[in-house]
Amino acid sequence: MRALCWHGKQDIRCDTVPDPKIEHPRDAIIKVTSCAICGSDLHLYDNFMPGMENGDIMGHETMGIVEEVGSEVSNLKKGDRVVIPFTIFCGECDQCRRGNFSVCERSNRNKSLADKVFGHTTAGLFGYTHLTGGYPGGQAEYLRVPFADRTHIKVPGGIPDETLLFLSDIFPTGWQAAVQCDIQPDDTVAIWGCGPVGQFAIRSALLLGAKQVIAIDRVPERLAMAEAGGATVIDFSKESVVERLNELTRGKGPEKCIDCVGLEAHATATIDSMYDRAKQAVMLETDRPHVLREMMYVCRPAGVLSIPGVYGGLLDKVPFGMAMNKGLTFRMGQTHVNRWTDDLLRRIEQGQIDPSFVITHTVGLAEGPNMYKTFRDKLDGCIKVVLKP
Structure with a gap:
C-alpha cells in the first residue's frame, strides 16, 4: 500500500509499504477513505518531538470502511463505516473505566519507555512517536486498529466523510x-x-x-x-x-x-x-x-x-x-475522544455544526508531502488539509 512516511526533519515521503495484517484477535483492518494532516503532525515534521524513527507512518485523523476484523471483535463487521480516534484504548483498565481514554494503562506497547519519560505511561497513539507506542498512522491506504472493539466511532451513511472525519481528533x-x-x-x-x-x-x-x-x-x-x-x-x-x-x-x-x-x-x-x-x-x-x-x-x-x-x-x-x-x-492533556463523540455526532446530525467548514484543501495521498510544507508555512490560505488515499 501507499503511505506517508517520516524520514527525518521536514522529510515526508509517499512510500510503498507492506499492507497491515491482523496481529491480535481484537484488531481490525480499515480501508481508509479520508485522512487529514493535523497541527500535531507538524511538530513531528519539524522534529520537535522525540522518539520518531525512519519510515514511521504518519497520521492520526482517519476514517474508512472496515475490511477485516479479528476473532474477538464482535461489534464491528466488514463494510461498517467508522471514524478512528487518535487515542488507542482498551476500555477495561482503571483509567478507561473513568473515561480517561488518552491515558489508557494498557494500549502503549512501549509502556516501559513511557514510564521512564513521563513517570507513568499514557495511551498509545496512532502515527505518533515511539513514546506513545510507535503505532503506524492513518495517512495510508489501510490502517490496523488495535483494541478495535473499543477504538472506533461507528458513524451512519449518508453524511459526507468531510463532515465526520474530525470526530477523530480536532x-x-x-x-x-x-x-x-x-x-x-x-x-x-x-x-x-x-x-x-x-x-x-x-x-x-x-x-x-x-x-x-x-x-x-x-x-x-x-x-x-x-x-x-x-x-x-x-x-x-x-x-x-x-x-x-x-x-x-x-x-x-x-x-x-x-x-x-x-x-x-x-x-x-x-x-x-x-x-x-x-x-x-x-x-x-x-x-x-x-x-x-x-x-x-x-x-x-x-x-x-x-x-x-x-x-x-x-x-x-x-x-x-x-x-x-x-x-x-x-x-x-491529550483528548479523551470517545468521552465526547456521542454528543458531538448528535450535534452534527441535528445541524448545530458542520465540521467541514474548516477544510481549505483536499488532495490525493501522493500530494501529501508537498501539503505538509503548504500547511506548515500557511501558504495558499491553507487552514486544514484532507487527504484522499
Missing part, C-alpha cells in the same frame, strides 16, 4: 478544551491560535454559552474564519494582546483562557520569544511557551487555563509564582 479536542473551562454565561473566553483546533474551540465555547469569545492569531485567513464563527479577533502582529484584552474585558481580564498553539508559539519581537528561540537553537530549551506566559499574565484571578496545545519537553521562564498567587486552575 473537533473533540476543541470541545474538551472548552468543557475544561467550565464556561459560565457571563464568561469571556480568550483563545490563542486560530488553526483547526482553535476554530473548533471557538465554536465549542459559543455552543457552551460563553458571553464573549476572543480569538488571537496573525494569519488573515484564520482570523477571518474565527470572526465568521462568532469571535472577536485580535491580530497580535498589529496590536498588543494584553492591552486589547484589557479593553475588551474592562480591565478584568478573560475568565477563561485556551492555548491552542502549543510548543511552537510565535510572537512578534517580544523579549521572551527571542529568548526562547535563542535557547532552543542551542538545545537548552525544547518548547516555546510564549502563549502560556501571556495567558498566565492576562487571565483574571481565579480563572482557568485550558491547554489542548501539545508540549513536548522542557519550558523555561514560566511565571509559576504568578499563576499560584492569582489562584489559576490549569487543565490540560
Whole structure:
C-alpha cells in the first residue's frame, strides 16, 4: 500500500509499504477513505518531538470502511463505516473505566519507555512517536486498529466523510478544551491560535454559552474564519494582546483562557520569544511557551487555563509564582475522544455544526508531502488539509 512516511526533519515521503495484517484477535483492518494532516503532525515534521524513527507512518485523523476484523471483535463487521480516534484504548483498565481514554494503562506497547519519560505511561497513539507506542498512522491506504472493539466511532451513511472525519481528533479536542473551562454565561473566553483546533474551540465555547469569545492569531485567513464563527479577533502582529484584552474585558481580564498553539508559539519581537528561540537553537530549551506566559499574565484571578496545545519537553521562564498567587486552575492533556463523540455526532446530525467548514484543501495521498510544507508555512490560505488515499 501507499503511505506517508517520516524520514527525518521536514522529510515526508509517499512510500510503498507492506499492507497491515491482523496481529491480535481484537484488531481490525480499515480501508481508509479520508485522512487529514493535523497541527500535531507538524511538530513531528519539524522534529520537535522525540522518539520518531525512519519510515514511521504518519497520521492520526482517519476514517474508512472496515475490511477485516479479528476473532474477538464482535461489534464491528466488514463494510461498517467508522471514524478512528487518535487515542488507542482498551476500555477495561482503571483509567478507561473513568473515561480517561488518552491515558489508557494498557494500549502503549512501549509502556516501559513511557514510564521512564513521563513517570507513568499514557495511551498509545496512532502515527505518533515511539513514546506513545510507535503505532503506524492513518495517512495510508489501510490502517490496523488495535483494541478495535473499543477504538472506533461507528458513524451512519449518508453524511459526507468531510463532515465526520474530525470526530477523530480536532473537533473533540476543541470541545474538551472548552468543557475544561467550565464556561459560565457571563464568561469571556480568550483563545490563542486560530488553526483547526482553535476554530473548533471557538465554536465549542459559543455552543457552551460563553458571553464573549476572543480569538488571537496573525494569519488573515484564520482570523477571518474565527470572526465568521462568532469571535472577536485580535491580530497580535498589529496590536498588543494584553492591552486589547484589557479593553475588551474592562480591565478584568478573560475568565477563561485556551492555548491552542502549543510548543511552537510565535510572537512578534517580544523579549521572551527571542529568548526562547535563542535557547532552543542551542538545545537548552525544547518548547516555546510564549502563549502560556501571556495567558498566565492576562487571565483574571481565579480563572482557568485550558491547554489542548501539545508540549513536548522542557519550558523555561514560566511565571509559576504568578499563576499560584492569582489562584489559576490549569487543565490540560491529550483528548479523551470517545468521552465526547456521542454528543458531538448528535450535534452534527441535528445541524448545530458542520465540521467541514474548516477544510481549505483536499488532495490525493501522493500530494501529501508537498501539503505538509503548504500547511506548515500557511501558504495558499491553507487552514486544514484532507487527504484522499
